[in-house]
Amino acid sequence: MTRARQLDAHFQNGLVWFRRDLRTGDNAALYYALKHCKRVWCVFVFDTAILQPLIERAHRHDPHAGKVQDRRIEFIRASVEELDRSLEEGGGHLLVLHGDPTEAIPRLAAQLDVEAVFANHDYEPAAIERDATVAERLRDDGRQWLPFKDQVIFERDELLNGQGKPFAVFTPYKNAWLKQLTPFDLKPYAVERHAQSLAKPPRKLDHASPTLAAMGFAPGLLDDAQLQAGMSGAQTLLADFMTRIDSYAERRDFPAARGTSHLSVHLRFGTVSIRTLARLAYQMSLQPDGNGAATWLSELIWRDFYFMILAHHPRIADGASFKPEFDTLRWETGTHADAAFAAWCEGRTGYPLVDAAMRQLNRTGFMHNRLRMVSASFLAKDLGIDWRRGERYFAEKLNDFDFAANNGGWQWAASTGCDAQPWFRIFNPVTQSEKFDPQGLFIKRFVPELEKVPAKWIHAPWRANTDELMDWGVVLGKDYPQPVVDHVKARQLALARYGVLRSR
Incomplete structure (x- = not known):
């Protein structure tokens, strides 16, 4: 049995602390709290240890900035509001706090006189440290800390290789994942069976949810990104994806097409259950026409894989x-590297597909998975810039930022990670563009300067002659940048950079 442990204890009062699981359906911690407590209260904390650095970073970039805009905070707040409405339908309510959870959760547990606090596992080191502090303070006060597996199908040591060690290569991990999988692992937690345990908190503890402004943020980006928040947003996207899943394997690499699920941000904040998605993917993969679902399932298994890597x-x-051994790589530094990095961040490298990808990220907080690989490879191998700088930039911008997956993807592209792309394999940004955006439709959407450039030339406009470019309204170096680097030469430099380690 690999799911969350069964509980024997029963309690009078319990508290559920929502974090990366902003849903009422199929939620392990909520299920066990409702099943084992006569009364259950619920809380979400806007964590100042997470929010304050966002505000400080924005003010470093612009000292005169007022309220900070962050579409992820808007997404969370909208999802929290929907979660509260869902709990109220069952007779409960969501307390929403703003502060340090290591202090707020033990204090609230004492105020409510709960015997146990229920939560779902969080796997990032800072979160593990936070939860350890909360658990210790609860124990000091005579209360229990009860965490459950909810964010992944298999966690930590549940899948090991034949030698009892963690996997470092994806395909054997995937094979073991599929072999160990049982219907029980994908079974939803029937929260609704025990919903009568939901309770409203005393009036003295209930207060209005903190506004964005009160937390130092301003609205405006969520609508621009067309992000559908909350459980309802997840269900709308899932229903749409189910109409397209048969073509997922063929269309998922083409950014101009609507080929992917767009559910990653919902997985990140738990507005949909991983069990729901994995169950659908697995069941549909067994059908005669299940190649699209099987490919999607493989992507979900990659997510588990990266969580496992982080845990170990x-x-x-x-x-x-x-x-x-790759920590000794000598990356490009200095003013030239800084200028190249800024060009990459701002989408003005002169390579249209890379620029379109970065502009999409900056404008919407979303980047297609194929383009994450292309843009990451370009930074690390064409520009020779430390992948960690790109990793941090994605962390600031991605709506679905998840440390395990983001780090895994960057280390894959930079050839420093587990089961990574071989160091001598270097994406050609032009051929990638020709293959995955052949008509330049995606490029034209985000690089409108090249709107009139024919498909033959749009992937490498510097190859067209000056007169043709002028006819299309483009002067290189003025309307659109010259390439910041020659890919052929950059490839040789990258091979030499990695080759030094090889020779050692």
């Missing part, structure tokens, strides 16, 4: 390469 190798959270 927490040093990667401190900036270490998964393969320690």
